Every structure is written in C-alpha cells, then in structure tokens.
Amino acid sequence: MSRAPLVLAALLLALLPAAALGATPKVDLVDVEDEVMCVTCKVPLNIAEGAQPDSQRALIRDLIAQGKTKAQIKQQLVAEYGENVLALPESEGVGVTAYAIPLVLGAIVLGSLALLVPRWRRRPAAGVATGEPAGPADTATDDTLALSDVDRARLDEDLARYDR
Amino acid sequence: MKRLLVPTLAAVVALGLVGLLAYGLLVGAEDDSIEQAVARGNFPPAPSAPLPVLGESATQSVAGLRGKVVVLNFWASWCEPCRAEAPLLERAHKRLTTAGTGTVLGVTYDDSTPASLKFVEDYGMSFPSVRDVGTKLAKRYGTTYVPETFVIDRRGRIVDVFRGPIDQAFIDRALARAQA
Numbered sequence: 107m108s109r110a111p112l113v114l115a116a117l118l119l120a121l122l123p124a125a126a127l128g129a130t131p132k133v134d135l136v137d138v139e140d141e142v143m144c145v146t147c148k149v150p151l152n153i154a155e156g157a158q159p160d161s162q163r164a165l166i167r168d169l170i171a172q173g174k175t176k177a178q179i180k181q182q183l184v185a186e187y188g189e190n191v192l193a194l195p196e197s198e199g200v201g202v203t204a205y206a207i208p209l210v211l212g213a214i215v216l217g218s219l220a221l222l223v224p225r226w227r228r229r230p231a232a233g234v235a236t237g238e239p240a241g242p243a244d245t246a247t248d249d250t251l252a253l254s255d256v257d258r259a260r261l262d263e264d265l266a267r268y269d270r
Numbered sequence: 271m272k273r274l275l276v277p278t279l280a281a282v283v284a285l286g287l288v289g290l291l292a293y294g295l296l297v298g299a300e301d302d303s304i305e306q307a308v309a310r311g312n313f314p315p316a317p318s319a320p321l322p323v324l325g326e327s328a329t330q331s332v333a334g335l336r337g338k339v340v341v342l343n344f345w346a347s348w349c350e351p352c353r354a355e356a357p358l359l360e361r362a363h364k365r366l367t368t369a370g371t372g373t374v375l376g377v378t379y380d381d382s383t384p385a386s387l388k389f390v391e392d393y394g395m396s397f398p399s400v401r402d403v404g405t406k407l408a409k410r411y412g413t414t415y416v417p418e419t420f421v422i423d424r425r426g427r428i429v430d431v432f433r434g435p436i437d438q439a440f441i442d443r444a445l446a447r448a449q450a
Contacts (some may be wrong), residue, residue: 165384
C-alpha cells in the first residue's frame with residue numbers, strides 16, 4: 107500500500123490551523139494607516155507626526171485589539187472624526203474640485219472629439235496628387251486609388267525590383 | 271467663428287482653474303472675522319448647532335443655553351496647552367454655576383471619545399463637553415487650532431475671544447463683560 111495518501115493527509119492536517127488563520131486575517135496598524143488621513147494635518151496618517159495623529163493611531167490599535175475588521179475600524183474612525191478621516195477629497199468646499207475637474211475635463215475631451223471627428227472624416231485623403239477632389243475617406247477602400255499614375259508606376263517598379 | 275472655439279474653450283478652462291485656486295486660497299485662509307467684530311464692539315451672534323454630549327446620548331447647543339453666560343472652549347486630549355487650561359476652566363465653571371449665571375461648555379476637537387473621556391476624568395472636569403465630529407461647529411467659529419475660547423453673553427453674542435491658552439486675567443475680564 108502506498109504511503110502517499112497518508113503523507114498528504116498529514117500535510118493537510120498540519121496546514122489546517124494556518125488555513126483557519128488565513129480565513130480571518132488580522133488587521134495591523136500599517137494596513138489601516140495608509141488608508142486614512144490625519145484629520146488635523148490633512149496628510150495620510152502613515153506619514154503624519156504629532157500628538158493628534160498619535161492619538162488616532164492609539165484608537166486604531168485599541169480597535170485592532172478588540173478584533174475589529176478594517177471596515178469596522180474605518181467606520182468607527184468616521185464616527186469619531188467625521189468623513190474627513192477617509193483618504194477621500196472633501197465633498198464640500200474646494201475639495202469638490204477633485205471630483206469636478208475630471209468630469210469637466212472629460213466633458214471637454216468628449217465635446218472636442220464630437221466636434222473634431224466629423225471634421226477630420228470630411229478632410230480630403232492625404233497623398234492625393236491628381237488634383238481631383240477626393241471622395242469621403244471611407245469610400246477609399248483600395249489604397250492604390252489614392253496614388254497618382256506616377257507614384258503607382260514608381261511603386262510597381264520598386265516592387266518588381268524587390269521581386270527579382 | 272469656429273477658429274475662436276478652441277482658444278475660447280482654453281481661456282474658459284484657464285479662468286476656471288485660476289478661479290478655483292483663488293477660492294481655495296480664500297477658503298484656506300484663517301477667519302478672524304469674529305475677533306474683528308468683537309474688537310469693534312459689534313458682538314456677533316454665537317454660531318450654534320445641537321451636538322452630542324460627550325459620554326451621554328443627549329445633545330446640547332449654545333442656543334439652548336440662551337439666558338446664561340457661556341464660556342465655550344474648544345479642546346482636545348492630545349493638546350498639551352489644554353491640560354494647563356483645564357483647572358482654570360473648571361474654576362470658572364464652579365464660579366458660574368455657584369452664581370447661577372452660566373456654564374463652561376467644552377467642545378472636543380478632532381478627538382476620539384475614549385481619549386476625551388479619559389481626559390475629563392484625569393483633569394476632573396465637571397463641565398459638559400460636546401463632540402464636534404468633523405469640526406463643523408469649529409469651522410463656524412474660525413477655529414483651526416486648540417485651545418480656543420469664546421465667551422458668550424446672555425443674549426447669545428460673542429463678547430470675547432482668545433485663540434490660544436487662556437489665563438485667569440482673560441476669564442475675569444471676559445466674564446465681567448459678559449455679565450455686564
């Protein structure tokens with residue numbers, strides 16, 4: 107009888123406690139610190155120094171010791187310090203610009219595209235040397251249609267030379 | 271006309287950004303309008319909002335204390351000068367409550383409830399404090415640091431203000447003015 111199943115079972119049993127621990131990962135201070143703000147100094151807590159950020163860290167440590175999850179800790183921090191503790195722009199005052207500027211820039215880009223794309227599609231196809239007005243770019247399905255007789259002759263010569 | 275479209279758009283965006291910058295600078299600037307008004311003798315009405323009382327489920331507001339002199343003090347457990355100020359405020363509170371003329375009302379500033387409660391216990395503060403979560407009331411008083419103290423008369427007007435740790439001379443002068 108092979109011993110492989112027994113060894114496998116022993117390994118699985120040995121790994122069980124680790125798996126159980128992995129199911130409920132313990133939050134550490136560093137993990138929370140970089141996702142919240144120091145409310146007085148307005149910088150991320152992980153780089154803040156002083157009595158107030160130390161006080162925030164002490165609260166986080168207490169909450170970790172109570173076995174709270176990261177989400178619960180953040181919820182408690184909001185209850186204690188307000189929404190500003192989250193590393194998000196303020197939803198009032200000058201902080202609104204953090205949300206507004208991307209929206210405005212996006213609208214400008216979309217508006218510009220809506221304005222410029224039809225104009226670009228109406229432009230004559232580049233490389234037309236015949237002097238005849240070119241049709242809409244989407245009708246020129248064959249590249250050779252945009253070549254003059256001289257260019258076409260030169261292209262044929264070049265291709266023939268490469269074929270030799 | 272179409273040629274002007276892109277430069278006009280660029281100008282509007284540039285003006286908008288300059289406007290935002292100016293607004294940001296104005297909003298970030300320290301507000302000393304209360305001090306200026308008090309110095310002119312034009313006592314401004316005290317901003318008020320119902321806030322949760324520290325360690326209780328009830329709320330308290332400055333407006334709810336109309337008819338009494340209120341010494342409104344913004345403090346935090348992590349604030350070093352607040353420790354030196356606490357006994358002074360406690361004496362002022364006892365003086366006001368004994369005379370039946372007013373109270374000290376603390377307002378916690380960017381402080382957690384457990385830390386604030388420990389501070390109250392450590393310094394034997396018998397006066398009530400409210401929790402200003404998100405410092406919304408503090409902003410209306412132009413408060414960006416602690417400690418700061420505002421003395422409010424019976425009519426709900428700010429008659430004296432001190433941004434920094436107060437001393438006995440300030441309390442004596444401010445209470446005399448508020449009770450006049």
